[in-house]
Amino acid sequence: MPSLPLVLAAETVSTKLLSLSLPDLVIIVAYFAMVLGIGWYLKRQTQTGEDFFLAGREMTAWIAGLSFLSANLGSLELMGWAGAAYQYGILATHWYWIGAIPAMLFLGIVMMPFYYISKTHSVPGYLQLRFGENSRAFAAISFAFMTILMSGVNMFAMASVMKVVLGWDINFSIWVSSLTVAAYVSLGGLKSAIFNEVLQFVLIWAGAMLIPILGLIEAGGWENLKMEIAGRLGRSDYTHVWSTLGSFQDNPMGIHWTGIVFGLGWVVSFGYWTTDFLVVQRVLSAKDLRSAKMAPIIGAAFKMMVPLIVILPGLLGLGLLDMKLLPESEVKLTGGYSYNDVLPLMMARYLGPGLLGLGITALIAGFMAGMAGNVSAFATVWTYDIYRAFIKKDATDAHYVSMGRWCTIIGIFVSIGTAYLVMQFSSIMDYVQALFSFFIAPLFGTVLLGMLWKRATPAGGFWGLLAGTVSSIAMWFWVYMSPGALAYVALSPHAKPMAENMYRGLWSWIICVVVTVAVSLVTRPKTDQELVGLVYGCTPIPSEQHVLLWRRPILWAGVVGAAFIALNVIFW
Amino acid sequence: MTSGSHLSIWFFVGILLAFYGLIIAGAGIYGWFVPPQVHLAQYHADLWWGLLLLAIGVFYCYHFAPRKARAR
Incomplete structure (x- = not known):
């Protein structure tokens, strides 16, 4: 979401934040080799439309759930929200808790049965079954247009980040990453995108988890960190999630609890997590209804923990960094580092050769998985909801698979074109x-x-x-x-x-x-x-009476829901 | 995708983690003698983290190896 400031930074910072050594480069190259290898391997398994567009509907709950979460957990998301945590404190956590968990549980328990039982291949496809062709056409065309535009914008934003953090040329970042994504998605379809999203999920945790661990060791624990932040800022409202939301003036974000609960927690969150086909497509690939219901619940359990690797590093930056980070607008005038640089700065603080490469790989993987999510969703909606519905209705399954592969490649090139357009007219980002x-x-x-x-x-x-x-x-x-x-x-x-x-x-x-x-x-x-x-x-x-209690989605939704409430109370 | 005749995603995850574990632990051993210029270098996080990744990677490689997947 918050990618514009990162892009502006590319225009202002001439020196790079981090330098890579040989072990770091070996780790990054190995990642690229692995994702291409997975795409090549999966090509043999991707023969039918069901394989290409819905990953054969054979994913386990864990794979669909982790992929569901990964499609959203891009690298700009990581860096942007770490920056937001530095700027606004722990309030940024709301975007991971109330702004996600209730909606994800609702998707799993209430909405997933209808998406899954209807055997739809997409959200516009569900609209066609329920409301007819007009609704499908409207939703499909708007989704296809927006998805490809977002893909291009994110591509440019990521290339800008790589320029700021590593000093890489923008053209190099755009072409290498997008051609890699084009190769593995056009080879293996959604299955390839999902496999790489699971890989990305593991890499993000492996690459980012050391920062909160070492940060808390250096700070002397959470309580000491809170005292350090309060001492430095002269205020204690940076480490409470709810107690300061009684009025607009009492918290760093200038927001009221009604805005968080009804605006973020209801419309924005439910709209995104339950109807954005980019994320819903991952769950539709589940092998059965129970897995489809469990996938968003598993995703929610991990989503709840993401603040550990995103929000906590921002707060650690606030409590431990010797320098004061600034808004982008000030950095432009005075130099220095911006809020959004807090995650790379914390990486530079703790991660030596090898570990730094893993951290950067996590960022690159996040970006590529996000782009793969966009193009695989675009390919499905274009082929099934636009091309098959309105242009060529009676072609063979092999023809539609071929169309899916080609429009993946074309989609990537349109995204690249959009990225260069954004480079010329940065106001598009706004x-x-x-x-x-x-x-x-x-x-x-x-x-x-x-x-x-x-x-x-x-x-x-x-x-x-x-x-x-x-x-x-x-x-x-x-x-x-x-x-x-x-x-x-x-x-x-x-x-x-x-x-x-x-x-x-x-x-x-x-x-x-x-x-x-x-x-x-x-x-x-x-x-x-x-x-x-x-x-x-x-x-x-379908009744779940015959399913063992501990395997029932409703039980686990209850467990995740209880943990969600407990976390909000603990950090009240 | 965790069983049957196809390779599991977790097998690929295992390969990559084991490889990364080797590289990072190797860098950690080097760093034991020539400490990197980072905070808390005295805890040798690279070495322990590398060994942890290697252990998880080897476990995944073994547990989701193609011959075991076929046997299930």
């Missing part, structure tokens, strides 16, 4: 996050009503989705043309872009739901027979 938010919140409203309310009609679904998206775009333009409108859209003239995105998402979700309900009530619904496998109340959900 708009991309907003563009993405236009579609996610209304889509969540449409899918949620589609799954839980059988009275929702095809016309209601389509017009609700369209109204929500158009209203979101209209609100954005309103604020863009007349900044004073921020006071109405975000309820405060001082709202930051993040808060504006949240409130705009909330309004567009409400508009989507209201329009869907209103139109549905005056149009003819589908019969119950047509809704079997798609909607709550019409779909027989």
